[in-house]
Amino acid sequence: MLRWRATVxxxxxxxxxxxxxxxxxxxxxxxxxxxxxxVVDLACYIGHGGKGETHKSCAVKxxxxxxxxxxxxxxxxLYLLVADHVDSGPYEKARKLAGEQVEMKGEVAAKDGIxxxxxxxxxxx
Numbered sequence: 001m002l003r004w005r006a007t008v009x010x011x012x013x014x015x016x017x018x019x020x021x022x023x024x025x026x027x028x029x030x031x032x033x034x035x036x037x038x039v040v041d042l043a044c045y046i047g048h049g050g051k052g053e054t055h056k057s058c059a060v061k062x063x064x065x066x067x068x069x070x071x072x073x074x075x076x077x078l079y080l081l082v083a084d085h086v087d088s089g090p091y092e093k094a095r096k097l098a099g100e101q102v103e104m105k106g107e108v109a110a111k112d113g114i115x116x117x118x119x120x121x122x123x124x125x
Contacts, residue, residue, distance in 0.1 A: 030108040035117065036125065037073035039063075039097045042080070045072065056099030063098035071104060071117055079108065079117040091119040101125040 041062035044050030050058060051072060063069050071079045071094075083091035084106075094104065105121040 032105070033108045033117070034103065034105050035071060035073050035079070035108075036101070036103045037071050038101055039081070039094055039099065040070050040072045040078075041067045041098055042070050043067045045070065045078070053099075059099035063095050069095050069098055071102070077115065079115045082116050082118050084118050084120060087120075090122050094119050094122045097122065097124055 038051060039059070040051050041059045043062055044055060044058060044067075069081050071081055073079065081091060081094055081104075090104075090106075094102065102122050102124055104117060104119055107118040107120070109116050109118070
């Protein structure tokens with residue numbers, strides 16, 4: 001009986017780290033999400049915390065130059081914004097709202113530590 005328990009424990013310890021790695025690398029999608037926050041240019045936000053009203057003109061310039069943009073949600077989470085393959089219009093509209101407070105609808109997915117929002121709809125608050 002003791003040998004059986006030891007075998008079960010050993011197998012559990014062997015498999016547990018692999019299960020965690022699989023979960024960490026998986027894509028988790030959440031369709032129909034609605035998020036609020038600020039559209040930030042990721043170069044400035046990640047590089048030096050650029051956000052808010054004092055950074056708005058820079059965010060607009062960086063987004064216009066093609067820098068990637070994200071949504072800094074009201075709960076402090078950062079989402080990379082990506083275009084829907086079928087309709088990129090809402091994503092393009094979001095890019096033009098750099099530095100603004102917005103409400104977005106779309107699909108949230110996460111993989112390898114990065115969260116992304118496929119933009120389906122956006123409106124300025």
